Amino acid sequence: MDPALGPPEAMAEKRDELTPMMRQYHDLCARYDDAIVLFQVGDFYETFCGAAERTARLLEVALTSREDSTGEYPMSGIPIDNAESYIEELLEAGYRVAVADQIEEPGESPGVVERAVTRVITPGTLTEDELLAGDDNNFVAAIARGAGTEGDTAEIALALLDVSTGDFLATSSSSCEAIADEVSRFDPAEAVVGPDAPTDLLPENCMVTPYDETAFDRDRAGAKLSAYFRNPDALLASDAEIRACGALLSYAEYVRGGAHEGERGETADKAETEGDAPDDEDHHLEYLTHLTRYDPREYLLLDAVALRSLELFEPRTVHGRDDATLVGVLDETASALGGRKLRDWLRRPLLEPDRIEARLDAVEELMGAVQTRERLHELLRDVYDLERLIGRISRERANARDLRSLRDTLAVVPEVREELADADCGRLRRLHDALDPLADVRELIDDAVVADPPIEITEGGVIAEGYDADLDDLRGTARDGKQWIDDLEERERERTGIDSLKVGYNSVHGYYIEVTNPNLESVPENYQRRQTLKNSERFVTPELKEREDEIVGAEERADEREYELFCEVRREVAAEVERVQRLAEALATLDALVSLATAAAQYDYCRPEIIERGGGADSDGRVLEIEGGRHPVVERTQESFVPNDADFTDDRRLAVITGPNMSGKSTYMRQVAQIVLLAQVGSFVPASAARLTPVDRIFTRVGASDDIAGGRSTFMVEMDELATILREADENALVLLDEVGRGTSTADGMAIAQAITEHLHDRVGATTLFATHHHPLTELADDLAAAFTLHFEVEQVDGEVVFHHEIAPGAATGSYGVEVATAAGVPDSVVDRARELVAAADADTEPGDEATDTATASSDAPAAETAAATADGGDVPTDVAAELRALDLAHLTPVEALTELDRLKRLLEE
Template structure:
C-alpha cells in the first residue's frame, strides 16, 4: 500500500494566507503525508482539494465546493455516524486513513476548534467492529532481516501476538502464508519477493533498529532477549508494536492490553504453506462456483462463538505434531461425542458468550462503553453453568479445561453492581451507573428525581391556584422549564409569574420557586452525569487491569468451543477417531485409511464412494491414473484433509485411520499462472515443484497432479519420471501422483517402493460411467473425448474427435494404458516394456530399450509411443516438426 495525499504544494506555499481551519487541515496533511486525512467539521469528516476528489470518487459521494475569503476548495464529506462504511472503501482502494477528530468542544473556545489525529486506519490495524470480520483474525505482520529472518504477527483487535524466525526466507514466507496478514511492514534488506502479494506499507526504518526495537518490546514484556530467540525476532516485534502505536494517532500510544507474546518454532506444527492452504481449500474455494460453505473450515465449523471460529481456523492452519497433545484432543472429542446431552448443553451455553478478546481490546484502549461491560458480565455469567456441565469429566483435557474456566467473580460482581442492566450507549450523558453503586451519586439522583417530581405536580397545583384549566408546564433545551398560558387567560396570570418567552398565541412564565427547582435539578443532573462518567472510567480501568485473566479465559472458551464443534461434526457425519503416532512408534507405518471420504465433497453430492489409502515405507509412492472426472484430485485432497483433521485434533471421515505424523503437506495441484509476475502456468508449476523437492522429508505428504502437462509430451514425461524417481530414491516422502502420462505406470512398476493405482471406469452404450473406485493397477484410457462430450462441446467436434481416435492403430495406444494390473517391464512383447530413462541400480541396469537400428525405426517407435488422445494441437505440431528434422538430418 503506497497511496498518500499530503498537502498540495500551492497550499503549502501560501499556508499563511489560509483561514485558521484550512491551515490546521493542511498542517495535519503535512504531518501525516502517508495517509488521507479526514477532518472533523461538526457531524461530518471532510476532505479538501485533491483528497476530496479521491473521497468523492472512491466513496461515490457528491464533490462540493468550500468558499471563503482565501478562495474556493473542492470538498467532500462523509457522516461521522456512518463513517466506517466509507472508510472501508478507501482501505480497499489502497489508502491509509488518518482520522482527525475535534478535541475541544466548540462552545469552549472562541477561535478555531483544536483537532488532532486520533487514529490511523490501515488494513492491519483495524479495531472497529464494523470493519472487522468477527470470525477471522486480522493480522499485522512485520519482517526483519539480519543473521536470521524474523517475523512477528499481531492482531491488534484481539491481542494475539506471535513471533518466530528462520535462517531461510522460504520458511518465513511459509509462515506469512499460514497467517495471511492483512498488512505487512518490512525492514531494511528484506527481499521484496518475501512479502510479494501482500499489502505492504512503508514505515520508518528506525523502528526496526535493534536497540529501539528492544526498548519498545521491553515496554510491554520483560526481558525480550530471554523471551525471543534472535535479534531479528526482537526487531520484528519492536517494529510491529511501533506501527500499532503509530496507528493509534498519538492519543493512546501504549496498548496496555497486550500482555502475552508467543514465541514459537515453525517445526512445532505441521507446516501448511499458502499454496497448500489454497489448493486444499481449507478456508476459501478456488472457484466462484461453490456450494455454500464448501471448504474444510465450513464443513467442520459447528462452533458457537466468534472466539471458537477463530480458534478453529488456527487449529486447521497449524495442526499439531505432538502425539500426546493430539491424543488429548481426541480424548476430549470422543467423550463429548458420546455424551450427547453434555455436548448439546455446553454448545447452547457457549452461544451466549461474547467476543471477550475484542471486548478486552476495546476496554484496554479506553474505547469500551457501558454496554460492552454488560456484555462481558453476560459472558462471565455463563462460566459457572459450563463448569457445572463439565463436572467430573473422564479425560484429562476436559478436566484441564474445567479447571481453567475462571469465573472471575470479582469482575462479574463489580460490573453487575456498577453498570445498569440496559445502559445508554453514550458514556458522558448519564444513564449508565446504578445510583446505589455510589453514595454521592445516589443523593444527586434523588435530588434530581425529587425536583422533577415536584415539577410534575406543579401543573395541577397551578391550575388549581390560578383557575386556568389550559395552563401547561413544559421544558425545552433552550429556555428550560416554563409555565405556558394562552393569550385568552393572560388576565388571570398571578403577579409572581415572570415572563420567559412570548409565543404567537401564548406567553411562557416562570416563578422564583420554579427557577430555584430548575437550578437545583440542573446542578444535580450535571454533577451526576459527570460523576457517572468518572465512576465508569474507574470501573473500566479496574476491568482493564484484569486483561490477562480475561484473555486467558477467552483462550479456554475458544478451545472448548472447537472441541465441542469437532465432537458435533463427528457425531453428525459419522467420523471416527484416528490413531496418530510419532515416527519412531512401530504401531503405524505411514498412512492407512479405510473407507476414507472427502469431508467437503460428501456434503455437496448425493452419494460418495469411499476409498482406502495405503502409504508406507514399502509403498511410499502411488501413481494414480484414470480419466478426468474419475476422482483423482478429489481423492488426493481427501487424504490430505484427513491427515490435517487428525493432527488438528478432530475425528476423520473414514471407517478407521492410522497415521504416522506428517511434518508438512506439499501440493502441486491445479493450474494457475502469475501474469503480473511474468510467470506462465508451467513456470508456476515448476517453481512449486522445486520447493517440494527442496524441502520435503520422509515425514512429508506430497500431492502431485499432472506434473509436466504445461510443456511438450516428451519434456513433460521426462520431468514426471525424474520427479517420481527423486521422491522415491532421495526424499522418501509419502507421495500421491495423479497423471495422464500413462508411461509413468511402467516407471512405478520398476521402483521398489512404488505402486500403481487407478480409478475404475466402465464403458456402456450410453457412454462412460465413472465408478470412483480406486483399484490396484493402471487405467485403460483417459476418455478425454467422453469428458468433452459431457462438458457440452459441440457434437460435430466430439464426432470428429472420435473419428480421429478410431483411426489410431492399437499399437499407438499409450504405454501402460490397460486395465488389468501393471505392465510387465520384463516382457519385450508388452508396449510398456523398457520405457523410461536409464537409472543405475535397477536390476537390469537400464530402463530404456536398446536403440533401434535406424533413425527411421526410432521415429516409428516415438510415433507409437505418442499419447495422441491427450496431446494438444501445439504439442502434436511440435512433435511432428521434431520428427521431420530427425528424418531430414538422416537423409
C-alpha cells in the first residue's frame, strides 16, 4: 500500500477527535487503501494530507489547507463537472481512483451528509465514455491456478471482462505460453491474480491489482457465478476457470462500490448469526448476461510478436502513421460497435472453412450490391454504441439523452432490416432475422421522454406531456399560477397607478412586487415590505405569497415526480438488456461485414478460395497459392506497388529468400502472412487470386529489437523468439524468419541459420519463408526435398542500385550492401574504402570456392592468424572478406558502419 493513499497518519492517531466529515474521509481511505479517494464536498472532489500533496502535484491544481480542532491538513480539490479529465491523468500516472459521492442531500438528516464510494475507477474497469476508446474493448483480466496443481502441468485459467460492454470470456490451458498468447491477443489494461498463479504472463503495460485472495476460493467463486448464470459448472470446463471468473465478477462488483470479497464473507457470517441475509443487489451487474467459454485452438493464434510484426493494430515504428496498420486499412465501420467487432475478428481469425466461407459469402454479396452497401453504411452511422449504452442504463447511470440515443438507434433498425430483406446468403438472412427493432422499447421512450431533454434528470423538463396524469396536474397548477403572476403586474399597475411597478422573482426571496422610491407613497396598505434596495422597495401581498407557495410546491413535486417516472422508465428499458445486446451483436456484425466489403471494393481485393486440408485437387495437404499478391498497408502508403506471387504445397514448403536490403524481402513475407490472415478473417484479400488451406498459427521473427530493461540483447531476444517457434510450431503453422543469426559472428550466425532451416524442414514441416543474407543457405535447397529458393533481383544503372521489387526463382547474385550504404548517406570516404575491400576480397577468392567456404567457417580466427595470412602475401585475409560480405549495412547506423569498417581496417593493418 502507498502510505500517501491510505488513512492519513495525522488523522489515524486521533480518529475519535476528528470532525464527522473528516472521520468519514479517514474511514473511506482505510477501506480503499489502494486508491486515491476523491471525497465530494459540495461541487468539488477533495483530497487531504499526503494524497492532497500528490494530486496537487500531478494535476497541477492549487494546494490549500483545512484547519479544525485537531490540526491543519493539506487539501486539494477538482471540480466535479470536469472530474473525468483529472481522473484520466491519475490513471495514466498509475493510480486507482475511488469516487466518494454524497448519497443524500444536505439537510435530509441531522448531522454530516452521508458519503459512500460509488465506483472505483481503474484502467481495466472504465465505464465513462470520456475515458474509453470507442473502437476497442477495454478488458480487465483474472488469472487463476487450478486447485492442487503445481509446476508446468498446472492448469491456468484466464477470464476477461469488459465492464463497459459486458463482454465476458474464459479459457484455460496447462501451458503458460498458451495463456500468455491469449493475454497478448486481448491486451488487458488490468489484471487480478489468484494465489500461486503466475504474473509473468502479463505485459508490462498491464496494471496488476492486488485483490482479496478469498475471491478465488472455489466455493465463493462458484456462488458468485451462480448469482449470474445457471449451472456454471456446465458452462465452464474446470475449477480454475470457475475461480478466475468468480473472482473477476467479485472484483467488478467491488469497483462499482461493493465490498471486498473478504468483507462480504464477514458480513454474511454476521448476518447469518443475526438472522439477516446480506444484500449485494446494489452492485450486481445486471447487464452481464452471457459468459463465453472458448478454446484458443478454435482460432488462428497470433502471439504478441506476430501482432507487432504484422502491424495489426499498431505501427512498428514509433513515428509510424496511426493508419499504417492492417486495421487502419480495413476499418470502414460506421459505428463503435462495428469497430470493436472488426478488431475482435482480426484478433481471432477463424480455422473452420465453413465459418470462413459464410463470412466470405456475405462480403461478396455486399461488395456486389453497391447501393445496398452504401445505404447500410449511411444508416449504421446513426447507430449509437448500444453495448455501452445499455450498460449505463442497467447501472442506473444513464440520463434522458442516453434513452433518446437508444430510441434513435431503434428507429434505424426497420430501415436496416428492409435493406436486408432480399439478401441471398445465409449469413445476411440470419442477421436480418436477428435485427429486433424493439418496437415496445422505442414506443416507451417516445411516449415518456421529451425529444430534446436536458442533461440533468432531477431538475424537470425530462418527461413528455401526457405521459402521467399526476405530473400533468402538477405542471398545470404551476402553469396556472405563473399565468396569474404574469397578469398580476398589469392588474397592480392599473390598481395603484404606478406605471413603473414590476413583478419579479429570485431564488432567495421568491416572488415580489418592486416599486421605485419616488412612488412609495402610492403603495397600497396590503403590500408587505420584503426587501429594501438602494432605489426601490420590494413587497409581497398575502395573495401573492399564497400563489408562490402553490407554484413552488407544484414545481418541486413535479420535479420529484419526473425523476421517479424517469427512473421507472429507465428500469423498464434495463429489463430488456438481453434483447438490446442481441441487437447490438447483429448490428456490430453487419457493420464489420459492410466494412470488409467496402475495403474490398475500394482496393480491388479478390475472394480467396479456402481449401480444406486434403481437399485440394493438386495436393492432399497444404495449399498456399497467391497470384499478384500485395501488402495491404504498404500499397496504401506508397505511390506504386509491385505485386508478387507465392506458391507453397507439401512438396514446396520452405522458401529461402535472398536479395539486397530494401529489395522487398520483409514486405513480401509480411504480405503473404497478412493475406493468409485476412482470408481466415473472412475478408477478401489484396491479390489477383488466392487459394489456401487455413493455418493454425502464424509465427514471426522479423526485425531487430532488444530488451534493455530485461537485460536481453538483440541476439538474445531473437533466440528467445526462435526457441518459441521451434518448440511450438507444427506442420499447420506459417513461419516468417528474417535475417536469423546476424547478432553474432558470421560463422555462428551461419551455423544457427542452417540448423534452424534443417530443423524446420525435417522435424517441424511448417510452411516457412526464410529471408537471409547468408547466401550459402541457398545451397540447402539442393539437399532438402521441400526447400526452394526465391530472390529479389536488382540492377545497377550509372552506379546506382535500382530495385525492381519483383520476386523470381533462384538465389540472388549479391547483397549490394555497399550500394545500399551509399543510398543511406554513409560518407563517401567510408563507402570508397568499403568498395576497395570488396574488390580485394573478390580478387582473392571467387564466391563458391572452397577457400571462401573455409573462410566463412573460420571467421572467428584469432587476429594473429589473420596477420599471418596477410604476411604470406594475401591481399585481404579471408575472414575479413567474409565478415565484410556479411555486413548488413541497411540495418547499421552511419556510426555503427564506421565502427565496423575501422575494426576491419585494423585487422588488415595488424
